[in-house]
Amino acid sequence: MIEFKTPQLSDREWAAPLMAAEGCMASHCNFANLYLWSRAFCQKITRCGDRLLLEFCKGFAYPAGTGPLAPALEALKARAAAQGLPLILVGVTPCQREKLEAEFPGRFVFEEDRDSWDYVYDINRLADLGGKKLHAKRNHIHRFDDRFPDWMFEPITRENVAECLALENEWAAARHGDEEGADTLHEETVAVIEALYQMEALQMEGGLIRAEGKPIAFSLGSFTTPECFDVHFEKAYGDIQGAYTVINREMARMIRANHPEVKWLNREDDLGLEGLRKAKLSYYPDILLEKFVAREVN
16 A cells, blocks of 8 residues: 655655646645645645645545556555545546546535635736726725835845744634634644745745735745636735735735736635635635535445
């Protein structure tokens, strides 16, 4: 039986190309996410031919990569059987569902998993915030401009990482006791800290907003495909009107300026949290990337 292991930074060398070969914009098809959330979601990985096998707490990911799909599925089935469990694939995108149904007709039943859908936006819309639908966002920015006429945006570097860490700790402390999302709050802070320390190794990029000499918002992300940049983390002081709107816009502008080939920003899922869902929908996503749970029929 194939042996699975907890992802290490060194695994990026072989795992990232397999994920990239899948050509999928889904947030879980991104090595930085795989590595940073491996502890929180009990993720383990291995290789089967030219496909990446990824195990979660509650199932497996669709085997990303190229080459024959059947051997990879059989390896996952054996892994599940050894645990006394059925074969369950989570985070299956519409394209991956089509492949499963075409190659293995009737083998799986599919259930929509709304809480895991990714919110994907045209990068130009987030960078420019044009049109009537985003008028409220522009108003938030105007109020931010009025309050902080000296604000500036700067890339995250080794020189300002410590300031981002301090902001993250303050943000987490302010959220302590908040029932919505409490289960993932600590895990997210651990992931953010690791991301800031390992930005270079994970090939991540980020930026921060500084006002009155102090960072008040920051954002971090990395590439999932050459045309899709995934925004992993976005933090700001919630009591400052417009802070989230400004860091969202400025991050989009930085990525567009540095990488003209990028067409899409994936701002990931909402975890089923009502407040987060409302916030992501307020930007009117261009793509709601559906995901399904695929269960093997006995």
